[in-house]
Amino acid sequence: MFYDLNIPWPVASKTTGNSSGSSSPPSPTDINTLRHTIAFAHELGYSVIALNHTITGKLPAAGSPPNTIPEDLAVVLGTDAKARNGETRSTNDGELKNSSAINLDVAPADQKPHILRRLTIVLTESYQNARLAALAAAYDLLAVRPIDERTLQLACGSLDCDIISLDLTQRMGYYFKHKTVMEAIKQGKKFEICYAGATSTAGNTSGGSASEARRNLIQNATQLIRATRGRGIILSSEARAAVACRAPWDVINLAALWDLGTERGVEAVGKESRSAVVQAKMKRTGYRGVIDVIYGGTKEEPTQKATGETKNKKRKADTDSSSSAPVAEGNVKSETQVLSKTQLKKRARLEAVAKQKEAATER
């Protein structure tokens, strides 16, 4: 099982002054690209894929529903075989929605890719905590993207998130401190390294060249790996197009060159990512240590089972007390206990010797 927890959800081009929270739904061409990327990622061997919706600036107000990734992804993505190839490419949005046959068979011989929804909040100066929990409930994963040292500290400390996703293609003006970073990892938060900065030719967000982005990524990734000692790191793509995706083992090798050991690398695309997903799910569905109620049972069965258990327990307690008694009382009761063969032989020999001695003294 390999995980890619960051495939960006296409956000329609922002109008100026508008936060992405109120942006319009993605266009059909964007959806097509996304569909293509998902299919390719699945072909590469990823079985769990998270679509990432990034919100910058103010969180959307309580009244207006945020433009979340829709619940029925299969419908929107139209991962039906016909919808995928050619047919909807030329048609409009309305027809795309009509192809509602939910069939996530990207490659029939495999299982379907499991698609999660993830929210990433860019922690800017004017960040407000109030709506975070309500907003996060609509997603499967909550990630934050700190932009400076102060917000990183906030993310590592008090903020309740699953993934800390730094933009590693930019130059950081600070070092990652082992202490701060470990604080987050102890809480089960994961640090994300997005490798698309190394594989795509797009450059970074602040207009740097591709080579600059790659250099920064390598520098920051090694710094992060040094600070965390390779713990709690997940590797994901952040691929805006299918070309930027790489197969899990290729990513592991890349990370190996960035000082993340192969073992840790395998965990980063597998176990660590899984633990992020599971912990996030636990936060959403669990309640005080109860993970989930799968089957409540009928009214009769639990009582029967309970009595059976108490009986068993009693019996067990009886045997326990009998077995523990001789130890407490010493040799007195040990005669009644079952003795081993060697012990029996030993005793027989001792008795025989004693009898001989008695006979000798009588004479």
Add this chain to the structure above:
Amino acid sequence: MVRIKHRYLLVNILYPDDTKSTLATNSPLPHTVQFHQPSPDTLTSKLLTRLLREGLSDYFGDYGAGRAAGSLQVKYFSPATSTAIIRVAREHYRLVWAVLTYLSFLPRPVERRCVMRIVRVSGTMRKAEEEAIRRARVAIQRATGVAKGERNEGVRNADMADWNGAKGIEDLDDDEEESDDGS
């Protein structure tokens, strides 16, 4: 025996973009067939070697190019299956692997975007060849299975797990057989 130890990288070239031919036909081509396309004839092992050498000096500078390029050789390339076997000294195979990962575009005369996927790292040429043959077989099974609309038929689950590299892709029994010396 003292010999130069090598690693053989079995590479699959995937083409994530749609080509005109698949767009023109409205028939729903399964994704697995769409991504595993044959390479154009203009892509030769010579071009591949050149790409690798250029990539090495691009990403790892003169030092990396000097260290790894000595033993670098494209042993086998088949445009029909888009499969290549690349030989590299054991010490530097990660560099060459990373160069392949960084590659996302095949320059002129091919001019297509591509993704190189390493599917096996082997200590011997023979193992790499065997794996290439096995994968070609599974690929055909998958493609025909898709065409018939079968699910999980034809391709065993174990084969599929192997395909995705679930159990790891490095098999490093390099002492078994070393058929060639550094030519």
